[in-house]
Amino acid sequence: MSRHPAPEELLLDYAAGALPAGPSLAVALHVALDPQSRRTVDRLNALGGALIEREPVPQVDSGLDDAALDRVLARLGEVPVEARPAPGARRHKAFDWAPAPLVPHLRPGMDWRRVLGQFDEIRLDLPGDFHRVSLLRLEAGRGLPEHKHAGYEYTVVLQGGYTDATGNYGVGDFAVGPGSVRHEPIADPGEPCIAMIVVEQPIVLTGPWGRWLNPLVSRGLI
Amino acid sequence: MLSADEAADLIEAIATRQDRAAFASLFRHFAPRVKAFIMRGGADAEAAQEVAQEALIMVWRKAASFDRTRASAATWLYTIARNKRIDHLRRNNRPAIDTEDWLTVFAPEDADADKSVLAGQTYTRVKELLGGLSADQLVVIEKAFFEDKTHTVIAEELKLPLGTVKSRIRLALGRLRDALEKDEP
Numbered sequence: 162m163s164r165h166p167a168p169e170e171l172l173l174d175y176a177a178g179a180l181p182a183g184p185s186l187a188v189a190l191h192v193a194l195d196p197q198s199r200r201t202v203d204r205l206n207a208l209g210g211a212l213i214e215r216e217p218v219p220q221v222d223s224g225l226d227d228a229a230l231d232r233v234l235a236r237l238g239e240v241p242v243e244a245r246p247a248p249g250a251r252r253h254k255a256f257d258w259a260p261a262p263l264v265p266h267l268r269p270g271m272d273w274r275r276v277l278g279q280f281d282e283i284r285l286d287l288p289g290d291f292h293r294v295s296l297l298r299l300e301a302g303r304g305l306p307e308h309k310h311a312g313y314e315y316t317v318v319l320q321g322g323y324t325d326a327t328g329n330y331g332v333g334d335f336a337v338g339p340g341s342v343r344h345e346p347i348a349d350p351g352e353p354c355i356a357m358i359v360v361e362q363p364i365v366l367t368g369p370w371g372r373w374l375n376p377l378v379s380r381g382l383i
Numbered sequence: 384m385l386s387a388d389e390a391a392d393l394i395e396a397i398a399t400r401q402d403r404a405a406f407a408s409l410f411r412h413f414a415p416r417v418k419a420f421i422m423r424g425g426a427d428a429e430a431a432q433e434v435a436q437e438a439l440i441m442v443w444r445k446a447a448s449f450d451r452t453r454a455s456a457a458t459w460l461y462t463i464a465r466n467k468r469i470d471h472l473r474r475n476n477r478p479a480i481d482t483e484d485w486l487t488v489f490a491p492e493d494a495d496a497d498k499s500v501l502a503g504q505t506y507t508r509v510k511e512l513l514g515g516l517s518a519d520q521l522v523v524i525e526k527a528f529f530e531d532k533t534h535t536v537i538a539e540e541l542k543l544p545l546g547t548v549k550s551r552i553r554l555a556l557g558r559l560r561d562a563l564e565k566d567e568p
Contacts, residue, residue, distance in 0.1 A: 170534040170552045177527040178465040179536075203454065204509075204559050209465065210458030211509040212528050216416040224432050225414045230407055233436055237443055242401050245447040 165334035166198050167191050176205035183292030183359040186262060186285075187315040187335070190357055193260040194317075194333030258320040258355055273298055280305060285357075293360045299323065299348035312361025314338035321354035323347060385412045390456030397446035409456075410439050417464045423529040424468075434471050438464040468531070512562040520555040523548055 167175075167188055174180050175188040192198050253259045253267050266285050273281035281298040299305065301321075315337060322331040325346040330336055348354035385393075390412070396405035414435045421431035441463045449459055516524065526537045538548040 168549075169556050170549045173524075173527050173552050173556070174533045176465075177531055178469050179527060179531040179533045201556065201560075203458075204556070204563055206462050207455065207458045207509045207563070208513070208524065208559060209461035209528055210455055211513055212525070213413070213416050213420045213461050213464065214457045215510065215513065216419040218415045218419065224428060225410075225418060225435065229414075229432075229436070230410050233410065233440065234403060234407065236440065237403065237406065240440055240444050242397060242446055243444055243448075245398075 165328065165330055165336060166195060167335040168337060169201060171337070172198060172201050173205060176202050176209065181292060182287040182290035183294040184315055186266070186287065186294065187317050187357055187359045189262040190260050190319065191317045191333060191335040193262055194319075195335070198335075260319065263319075263357070279303060295358050295360075297356055297358055299346075299354045301348050301350045301353065304345055304347040314361070315359040317357050319355045319357060321352045322349040323354045323356070324349060385409075387455045387457070391449075391451040394442065394446050394449045394456055394459075395451070397443055398449065406439075406443055409442060413442075413457075413460055414439050417460065420464065420529070421468055424531060426468075430471060434464065434467045437471075438467045441467065508562045509559070512559055515558060515562070516555055520551050520558075523551045524555055 171180075171184075171188060172192075175185060175192070180188065192202050252261075253264045256263075256267055259267060266287070271283055273283060276282045280303065283296040285294040285296065287294055296319075297305070299321075315335070316330070317336075318330050318332050318334045320332060322329060322334075323346040324330070327336070329349070331349075385408070390409065393402075393405040393409050396402035397409075417438050418428075418431045418435040421434050422428065426434070438460065442460065445463070449456075454462075513521070522541070523534070523537055526532050526540070527534070532540070534548050534552060535545065538545045541548070
């Protein structure tokens, strides 16, 4: 059971499809590992289903008449009905700790890169998202440099665990860092701690140009 | 109309024998509803129709992954339509991400704990619940689902403190939990 679930309002953002790719992936990994949050998301999805079912259907032309149906039926010949995926089939061979939603993002040849002599990192590139999305690996007892961010930070633990001033985090746990709080996570004893961290870019410009400049500002950072 | 059980039977008919008549019934029922749902978020009719058609084609492709003990047909269709909407929004400037993989997050790979959460029979309770939410709660829920806005953006738009929006969401989720857990073993 998770001691640190994602906040419910973030699960709503996720279930509604409102999150950018990086935060959405972080929540997806948490949900894959945490049965309680999965139940909450299942309920929220049911709410989405009820909202669809409740839609009044226009009596006049909806654009989806029999002709539209025929066109779609004609396309089905090229669309196979896929077999049900076997349980566990979606595990990654090299990164066996990766939950299913992460696997499509792990490209061949991806490997850990040593950073500052202290920890290992794999940067993930999520097209269309300006968040910095990284997998971090920390040996037991090792820490990240003390840091803070201008924006928020989401962390989800995928293997091992870590401890900082706010508590102890194990597999599946989700942490929302209010960016301005300094923290210094230390990996727990045992196997290395692996976590995905999603950071809103450290320097956030405001005003009309900020949205366009922030992705450029971020390029200069570690 | 189509009951939750009938809709589930139709999806299973696609999975077991590629039943095109079953697909046609699902299409007639769900495609206009998905289109209307997507249009509420401000999408134009053409884009919404595209998303609805793509979503139904995905129902065909993934029918074998549907598990009626875990979700109603409408719930499953919602997750597909949501991902197609995300795909569509991103495709406007970017190559598509394979969001369809997210569907398997809820696949029975983790059959351990929580089957039965939202099987078809509890689905009617969700519909009842929608009527039971306060207007304040409903406006937040609808903005999230229809307009795919985060709670932070919703708070800005409604000119409400973030804490107020969060507590409305938590109250609404509490009601959702109460309504559904009556049915759980």
